[in-house]
Amino acid sequence: MLAAQGFVAGGAACGIKPDGVPDLAIVATADGRVVPAAGVFTTNLACAGPVLVSREHLADGRAAAVVLSSGNANAATGEQGRSDARRMAELTAYAIGAATSDVLVCSTGLIGYFMPMAALETGIPALAANLNGGTAAADAILTTDTVRKEATAAVGATSAVVGGLAKGAAMLSPAMATMLAALTTDVDVEPAVLQAALAGAVAATFNQLLVDGSMSTNDTVVVLASGASGVTIDDRAGVHALTDALTDVCGSLAEQMARDAEGATKLVRLTVRGARSLDDARRAARGVAGSQLVQCSFNGEDPYWGRILSELGASGALFDPERVTISYDGVVACRDGIDADADADALRAIMARGEIEVVCDLDAGTNTASMLFTDLSHAYIDENRGTS
Amino acid sequence: MLAAQGFVAGGAACGIKPDGVPDLAIVATADGRVVPAAGVFTTNLACAGPVLVSREHLADGRAAAVVLSSGNANAATGEQGRSDARRMAELTAYAIGAATSDVLVCSTGLIGYFMPMAALETGIPALAANLNGGTAAADAILTTDTVRKEATAAVGATSAVVGGLAKGAAMLSPAMATMLAALTTDVDVEPAVLQAALAGAVAATFNQLLVDGSMSTNDTVVVLASGASGVTIDDRAGVHALTDALTDVCGSLAEQMARDAEGATKLVRLTVRGARSLDDARRAARGVAGSQLVQCSFNGEDPYWGRILSELGASGALFDPERVTISYDGVVACRDGIDADADADALRAIMARGEIEVVCDLDAGTNTASMLFTDLSHAYIDENRGTS
Numbered sequence: 001m002l003a004a005q006g007f008v009a010g011g012a013a014c015g016i017k018p019d020g021v022p023d024l025a026i027v028a029t030a031d032g033r034v035v036p037a038a039g040v041f042t043t044n045l046a047c048a049g050p051v052l053v054s055r056e057h058l059a060d061g062r063a064a065a066v067v068l069s070s071g072n073a074n075a076a077t078g079e080q081g082r083s084d085a086r087r088m089a090e091l092t093a094y095a096i097g098a099a100t101s102d103v104l105v106c107s108t109g110l111i112g113y114f115m116p117m118a119a120l121e122t123g124i125p126a127l128a129a130n131l132n133g134g135t136a137a138a139d140a141i142l143t144t145d146t147v148r149k150e151a152t153a154a155v156g157a158t159s160a161v162v163g164g165l166a167k168g169a170a171m172l173s174p175a176m177a178t179m180l181a182a183l184t185t186d187v188d189v190e191p192a193v194l195q196a197a198l199a200g201a202v203a204a205t206f207n208q209l210l211v212d213g214s215m216s217t218n219d220t221v222v223v224l225a226s227g228a229s230g231v232t233i234d235d236r237a238g239v240h241a242l243t244d245a246l247t248d249v250c251g252s253l254a255e256q257m258a259r260d261a262e263g264a265t266k267l268v269r270l271t272v273r274g275a276r277s278l279d280d281a282r283r284a285a286r287g288v289a290g291s292q293l294v295q296c297s298f299n300g301e302d303p304y305w306g307r308i309l310s311e312l313g314a315s316g317a318l319f320d321p322e323r324v325t326i327s328y329d330g331v332v333a334c335r336d337g338i339d340a341d342a343d344a345d346a347l348r349a350i351m352a353r354g355e356i357e358v359v360c361d362l363d364a365g366t367n368t369a370s371m372l373f374t375d376l377s378h379a380y381i382d383e384n385r386g387t388s
Numbered sequence: 389m390l391a392a393q394g395f396v397a398g399g400a401a402c403g404i405k406p407d408g409v410p411d412l413a414i415v416a417t418a419d420g421r422v423v424p425a426a427g428v429f430t431t432n433l434a435c436a437g438p439v440l441v442s443r444e445h446l447a448d449g450r451a452a453a454v455v456l457s458s459g460n461a462n463a464a465t466g467e468q469g470r471s472d473a474r475r476m477a478e479l480t481a482y483a484i485g486a487a488t489s490d491v492l493v494c495s496t497g498l499i500g501y502f503m504p505m506a507a508l509e510t511g512i513p514a515l516a517a518n519l520n521g522g523t524a525a526a527d528a529i530l531t532t533d534t535v536r537k538e539a540t541a542a543v544g545a546t547s548a549v550v551g552g553l554a555k556g557a558a559m560l561s562p563a564m565a566t567m568l569a570a571l572t573t574d575v576d577v578e579p580a581v582l583q584a585a586l587a588g589a590v591a592a593t594f595n596q597l598l599v600d601g602s603m604s605t606n607d608t609v610v611v612l613a614s615g616a617s618g619v620t621i622d623d624r625a626g627v628h629a630l631t632d633a634l635t636d637v638c639g640s641l642a643e644q645m646a647r648d649a650e651g652a653t654k655l656v657r658l659t660v661r662g663a664r665s666l667d668d669a670r671r672a673a674r675g676v677a678g679s680q681l682v683q684c685s686f687n688g689e690d691p692y693w694g695r696i697l698s699e700l701g702a703s704g705a706l707f708d709p710e711r712v713t714i715s716y717d718g719v720v721a722c723r724d725g726i727d728a729d730a731d732a733d734a735l736r737a738i739m740a741r742g743e744i745e746v747v748c749d750l751d752a753g754t755n756t757a758s759m760l761f762t763d764l765s766h767a768y769i770d771e772n773r774g775t776s
Contacts, residue, residue, distance in 0.1 A: 046698055046712075047701070073694075076697050111692075112693060217697075304500075310499060314434075321434035339501070
């Protein structure tokens with residue numbers, strides 16, 4: 001997380017969660033300096049207060065810090081929720097010597113509860129006075145996650161890097177997952193370029209991940225660029241290198257989320273190709289990935305391609321079902337829309353794997369879309385039956 | 389099922405399913421006579437052979453019989469599947485003394501397997517020679533259903549009736565559920581009027597039922613009208629009475645399906661009202677009903693209205709989240725988009741019920757949509773992990 005120069009970070013338990021579990025993190029420029037920043041946010045109409053406040057504070061494309069909390073989403077909390085999110089920015093700004101409007105706020109957790117502001121009034125200054133590192137920050141934003149999620153990537157062949165931390169383990173859906181990610185980079189870049197690069201990276205990564213199809217109230221990905229490496233992004237090659245590095249980091253974080261998805265035992269890499277249009281490819285991929293029935297089949301290690309074909313057919317994409325090919329890790333189970341008489345032992349061995357690649361070729365065009373999804377298990381239900 | 393005059397029916401085990409379980413049904417006019425008929429079919433692009441054949445045979449708005457089978461969907465079976473479905477119609481037509489093009493075919497079961505035609509070559513003539521009643525027919529079309537599904541309703545104040553049988557227990561989704569329904573009525577009616585009345589009944593019933601959001605390859609609802617009651621439908625009042633009777637029967641069958649949904653422990657009657665447009669109302673209702681997270685909450689008896697608000701917000705409907713009210717059996721849990729501080733004991737008691745009514749008022753207009761949905765349970769996963 002702190003591979004990029006020019007940043008400090010830390011995490012602590014401030015009392016949002018019970019039992020002294022870490023629940024508060026700060027990522028800031030080393031000197032409280034305002035630097036170029038960008039963000040991509042949930043499109044949920046019922047988005048949380050912190051999302052609205054962060055959008056406001058990012059309007060000028062600059063920020064000095066991100067304050068992140070877990071355990072309470074500060075969503076469905078109305079004007080008080082927005083006021084509480086602003087106060088979190090203000091407390092952080094005061095502690096690090098920045099303006100309130102230069103602090104972004106991300107919260108994750110239960111919906112419908114007011115933030116326990118007393119805990120934050122003391123917790124934010126205490127944490128800001130003891131920024132104990134990126135690992136502690138990564139730990140403090142987890143909710144039902146079982147493992148910490150961090151990633152780094154070099155920006156092309158330069159000395160500059162992108163680092164990131166994230167949380168996310170369920171309610172994963174395009175666009176976006178129930179997830180938070182805070183990225184840092186030490187390149188020197190204009191805010192508009194940084195925003196475009198981040199948007200491209202998110203589209204290719206977090207937006208292709210689906211666990212249960214729900215889009216949360218709080219999804220946020222933000223990035224701050226310190227410029228401390230001295231590497232300037234000022235030409236097409238530089239933009240590509242930055243976008244690639246952001247995509248690498250976001251991709252790694254998305255994969256870590258999928259592997260940590262609530263109760264999941266399988267990770268499925270789905271590609272729909274041969275679609276008439278990109279929209280058709282995406283609809284079809286999303287239809288298959290989001291199907292409870294398909295997810296159950298993977299849970300049971302059953303190569304039931306008929307359900308995949310049915311979801312392709314129900315997706316709204318246009319194609320001839322009798323030209324469709326469906327394969328599992330390269331073994332063709334369905335050809336021309338009917339059973340391909342595949343080797344049952346080979347399919348059984350593939351379905352027993354933890355990661356499985358499924359390719360659906362619609363043979364109707366040249367467009368492709370990919371999704372990463374997981375199986376549906378008893379443990380997912382257990383995790384989501386109650387809020388306590 | 390046979391409450392309507394002028395029909396015969398029966399069911400038997402012909403060997404599609406193992407162990408002598410009933411798997412074949414015929415519903416026919418008493419004398420093999422061709423009568424007005426109508427049908428509503430899945431819009432899945434990968435629809436099964438029987439669906440294509442039934443659509444063809446209904447092109448003239450007339451039919452003499454329906455042959456229904458369970459255990460094998462005859463879907464994803466290509467040209468051979470269509471040929472097999474045509475042969476099922478031919479065998480039935482021959483046995484009852486009608487033309488092949490006057491027989492409709494409905495199959496339900498596993499996708500991707502060719503029909504065991506040897507079993508049908510002997511089974512259809514044997515069943516046609518021994519039409520042992522509507523109850524036997526209703527039993528023979530069940531798949532993962534645990535109970536037989538039948539319903540009847542009077543057509544207005546006349547002596548005419550509508551009867552019906554159905555199967556359906558999972559993959560229930562608008563439009564339509566994974567279900568088959570065969571209806572009979574003894575009114576005298578033009579095919580075009582019958583088709584319009586059936587389409588209206590299906591829109592108000594089967595298309596508002598969601599178990600897992602999957603639309604199958606085989607969904608079919610058909611109706612035959614014998615005219616045997618002597619009641620003629622020839623004016624506006626008559627059309628309304630017929631539509632109402634069809635809606636009653638389809639509604640009862642849909643409710644029976646929801647109660648028998650795979651593994652479900654809760655039946656939720658959801659209404660979204662106050663929507664800006666009918667399309668918004670439907671999107672919002674569908675978004676809530678189809679959410680795995682919402683379904684898990686009901687399984688855990690958790691009145692987590694925040695997830696419902698989040699799904700409304702993610703649905704694409706336009707409204708102000710801070711004007712939304714959400715209630716459970718009349719107890720308001722969320723008002724103006726925030727916690728309404730409801731009596732926790734009252735909510736707990738409501739969530740323990742087997743049937744719960746949820747009303748979401750968007751306060752953005754005057755449009756309403758309803759959905760019937762169920763919770764997501766371990767048993768659902770167990771039912772759908774494997775095909776065997």
